[in-house]
Amino acid sequence: MRQPQTTATHAPGVRIDLIAKRSALLVALVGIWWLLSLRYPHYVLPGPLRVWDALSLIIDNGDLWRNLTVTLKRVCIGFGLAAVVSVPLGIMLGAIRPLGEFFEPVLPVLNTVSSAIWAIFGIIWFSISEASIIFVVFMTAMPLIITNVWQGTRAVNADFIELAHTLRMPGWKVMTKIYLPTVMPYFFSGARLAFGFGWRVSLVAETIGASSGIGYRLRQAADLIQTDQVFAWTLTMVAMMVALESGVLKPLENHLFRWKKEAETP
Amino acid sequence: MSNNGAAIAAPNLPDAGAIALAGISKSFPGQGGETLAVLDNISLSVRSHSIVALLGASGCGKSTLLNIIAGLVRPDRGEVSFGGIGSARFKAWRSISYMFQEDRLLPWRTTLANVEFSLEAGDMPRAERHTRARDALKLVGLDGFEDAFPHQLSGGMRSRVALARSLVTEPATLLMDEPFSKLDAQTRAQMHGELLRIHELKHMTIVFVTHDVEEAVILADEVVVLAPRPGRIREIAPIDCARPRDPTDATAIQAIQHLRALI
Numbered sequence: 001m002r003q004p005q006t007t008a009t010h011a012p013g014v015r016i017d018l019i020a021k022r023s024a025l026l027v028a029l030v031g032i033w034w035l036l037s038l039r040y041p042h043y044v045l046p047g048p049l050r051v052w053d054a055l056s057l058i059i060d061n062g063d064l065w066r067n068l069t070v071t072l073k074r075v076c077i078g079f080g081l082a083a084v085v086s087v088p089l090g091i092m093l094g095a096i097r098p099l100g101e102f103f104e105p106v107l108p109v110l111n112t113v114s115s116a117i118w119a120i121f122g123i124i125w126f127s128i129s130e131a132s133i134i135f136v137v138f139m140t141a142m143p144l145i146i147t148n149v150w151q152g153t154r155a156v157n158a159d160f161i162e163l164a165h166t167l168r169m170p171g172w173k174v175m176t177k178i179y180l181p182t183v184m185p186y187f188f189s190g191a192r193l194a195f196g197f198g199w200r201v202s203l204v205a206e207t208i209g210a211s212s213g214i215g216y217r218l219r220q221a222a223d224l225i226q227t228d229q230v231f232a233w234t235l236t237m238v239a240m241m242v243a244l245e246s247g248v249l250k251p252l253e254n255h256l257f258r259w260k261k262e263a264e265t266p
Numbered sequence: 267m268s269n270n271g272a273a274i275a276a277p278n279l280p281d282a283g284a285i286a287l288a289g290i291s292k293s294f295p296g297q298g299g300e301t302l303a304v305l306d307n308i309s310l311s312v313r314s315h316s317i318v319a320l321l322g323a324s325g326c327g328k329s330t331l332l333n334i335i336a337g338l339v340r341p342d343r344g345e346v347s348f349g350g351i352g353s354a355r356f357k358a359w360r361s362i363s364y365m366f367q368e369d370r371l372l373p374w375r376t377t378l379a380n381v382e383f384s385l386e387a388g389d390m391p392r393a394e395r396h397t398r399a400r401d402a403l404k405l406v407g408l409d410g411f412e413d414a415f416p417h418q419l420s421g422g423m424r425s426r427v428a429l430a431r432s433l434v435t436e437p438a439t440l441l442m443d444e445p446f447s448k449l450d451a452q453t454r455a456q457m458h459g460e461l462l463r464i465h466e467l468k469h470m471t472i473v474f475v476t477h478d479v480e481e482a483v484i485l486a487d488e489v490v491v492l493a494p495r496p497g498r499i500r501e502i503a504p505i506d507c508a509r510p511r512d513p514t515d516a517t518a519i520q521a522i523q524h525l526r527a528l529i
Contacts, residue, residue, distance in 0.1 A: 159370050166336060166364035169387040177386065181374045259374045259415045 046228040054228035055235060063217070064236060071213040072240070074130060075202050078137025079195055086145035087187060091179045093146070094153025107150075110143040115201040123209045133213070136205040141194035148190025152183030185260070188253055199241070281349035282361040282438035283314035283471035285335060290344035292330055293496075303496035304330050308344070310490060310499065314438075317465065317472040319486035321479065323529050327497030328475045329443055335473060336364050336441050348439075360387065363437035365445045369428040371416040377403065378412035381430045402434035403427075405464060422453040426460070433464065442474035446481070458484055462509070479525045483518055484511050491528045500528055 030048055037047035046054075058064040093100040118139040122132035156179055164174045206215025214233055221229035287310045296302035304327040312318050320328040333339040335346055337353055346353045348362075363384070371380050381399040390398075403409055406426040416424055425446065432440055446454045462485065465472060476482050482489045486505055493500040503525060507517045 159366070159368065160372060162338075163366065163370050164387075166338065167384055167387040168359050173386065177383070178372070181372070184374075259417070 043225050043227050046231055050228045051231040051235065054226070055232040058229065058232055064232075067212060067214050067217050068236060068240065071202060071206065071215065074133045074206075074213065075137055075195070075198050078134040078202070079141050079191075079198050081134070082138045082141035082145055082194065082198075083187075083191060086142050087149055087180075087183075090146045090149025090187075091153060091175055091183060094150045094156075094183075095175060095179055100150070107143055107147055110139075111147070113139075115140045115197070116204065119201070119205040119209060122205065128209050128211060132209045133202055133205050136209075137198040137202050140201045141191075141198045144194040144197065145187065145190045148186045148193075149183045152186025153179060155186070156182045185257060188249075188256075192249060195244075196241070199237075203237075281314050282356075282358050284349050285312040285439065285471065285473065286347045286350075287311070287331075287335070288345050288347070290331070290334060290341045290346070292327070292334065292339070292341050305334075305341070306496040306498045308497070308499060310502070312471060312473060313487075314349075314471055315469045316487045317485055318474075319482035319489045320473065320475045320492060321477070321482045321489050321525065321529065322492035322497065323477060323494055326492040326494035328477075328492055331492075331497065332441055332443055332473065332475050336362060338364075358438075360435060361438040363432040363435055363440045365428060365432045365440065365442040367444045367447060369416075369424040371424055371427055371431075373416050376413050376415055377408065377419070377427050380416065380427055381434050384431050384435050398434055399430075402430040405433065405467075406430045406460060421449055422456060425449055425453070425457055429457070429460070429464075433468070433470075436468070437470055439471040439473065442472065444475055444477070447476070447478070454481070459510075461485065477529075479522050479529070480513050482525065483507070483521045484513060489525060491525060503528075 034048050037045050037050075042050055055064075093103060115136060118136045119132075122135040126132035126135060160178045161174060164178060169177070202213070203215035203218065206213040207219040210216045214237065218230060218233050221227075221233065287308055290305055290308040291303070292305040293301045293303045308331060320331060322328045330339060334341050337346075337356075337359060348356050348358070372383065375383065378396070378399050381402050382395045385395045385398060400409070400412065403412060406429050408423060408426050408430065411419070411423065416427070419427065428445070432442075446457045449457065458481070461472075472485075474485070483505055489503045489505060491500045491503060492498065503521070505521055507515065507521065511518055513519070513522065
């Protein structure tokens with residue numbers, strides 16, 4: 001009898017090696033940035049120290065935290081709404097064949113509409129408000145998640161459906177107990193894409209349709225030629241995306257798909 | 267207070283373990299437009315609590331026959347009835363379990379959750395599902411493996427989980443479609459022992475499909491031999507050897523030889 005195995009972790013030596021490599025890369029990039037900044041005026045390319053000062057300033061006066069939370073809130077609401085709507089829709093479109101066939105042309109059309117157009121519609125319909133930014137994120141994320149979940153339904157094992165059938169399981173339970181777990185990995189890859197897009201799109205939307213948020217502050221800094229502040233905001237965003245990826249998404253994925261890991265690595 | 271006899275007596279439920287097939291015929295559309303007769307006029311009655319094997323070479327329609335009994339395929343002619351109730355009016359389908367050739371364990375569920383899956387079709391409370399699933403795992407000798415995922419189990423253990431999933435609903439009838447054919451010979455023999463031991467405890471009716479003569483002789487009280495194209499009954503052979511049966515025993519060898527000659 002085979003006993004359940006524990007997941008193999010990286011040997012400590014490999015880990016230290018990786019950390020060393022990453023640090024070297026970071027030092028090299030900052031070094032190149034610093035060298036380049038010596039050759040240009042600070043309003044074209046500010047050096048690392050100047051950007052650090054700008055960053056300290058917006059941290060100290062509360063600007064960073066205030067605008068970061070405003071933008072993050074908008075993205076999360078838009079993304080959350082999109083996920084809540086798209087997962088059941090995607091599953092139903094995949095599970096109920098006539099429904100899927102009927103609506104098939106809609107998704108490519110939605111996917112081709114540029115986010116900038118949604119931003120303009122957002123302003124027309126909701127004027128400059130929270131709703132317009134949320135709308136843009138929603139409209140960008142929704143088709144992406146639906147497409148991925150829909151595609152995921154093709155991976156549903158017909159044998160499992162037949163099993164549910166022998167148990168006389170009602171249709172909605174087949175969706176939640178067989179379709180939903182099967183499409184979860186597809187939902188995740190779609191959601192990751194959608195969150196990234198939603199984030200970028202919300203910044204663009206904020207530059208034209210908001211009076212707060214990172215996008216708004218970015219445009220303000222650009223208008224006042226505070227290039228060091230533009231850099232500071234950009235760094236903030238990159239740091240936040242990295243934190244979300246390694247602090248929320250990856251651990252969540254590892255937990256949800258722990259049944260998969262070992263099954264796929266022989 | 268009047269003594270209400272009807273209320274005290276056991277409710278008059280149909281015995282879903284007594285199965286009768288009357289004149290079952292089935293054909294499927296074949297290649298090139300003509301119809302392909304798969305089953306022709308099958309009549310058979312299965313006693314409650316007995317073990318019946320449907321034995322035949324491939325193409326004799328034995329799996330189709332099992333699916334018709336399970337209510338998954340509708341026959342063209344004839345009727346299936348359970349405890350005297352025709353399948354059209356029969357309601358207690360959840361008292362019939364179906365075990366497939368493959369284990370069909372859901373890879374994202376733990377062993378315990380896989381067993382519980384059978385109980386989730388209805389509206390049994392979670393706590394009761396838990397206890398029942400634990401008991402079923404104990405019954406097949408897998409206690410201690412509740413939290414393991416299917417990929418962590420050996421083929422024989424996976425087969426036990428599938429068996430537990432079929433038994434957790436306390437079925438009156440267990441239908442099995444070549445359930446152990448993918449296991450190696452030794453594990454298969456172990457599973458035969460397990461199945462017979464559990465049958466001794468639970469007394470469910472078992473109808474199973476096999477092309478393995480030895481398996482039929484070891485397990486069944488009665489072997490229904492099917493002839494192919496179209497599938498019809500060639501002979502219904504009672505197996506009278508004493509249990510536990512040994513395939514090297516003289517009477518068993520005789521029965522095996524007799525059945526081999528028929529298929």
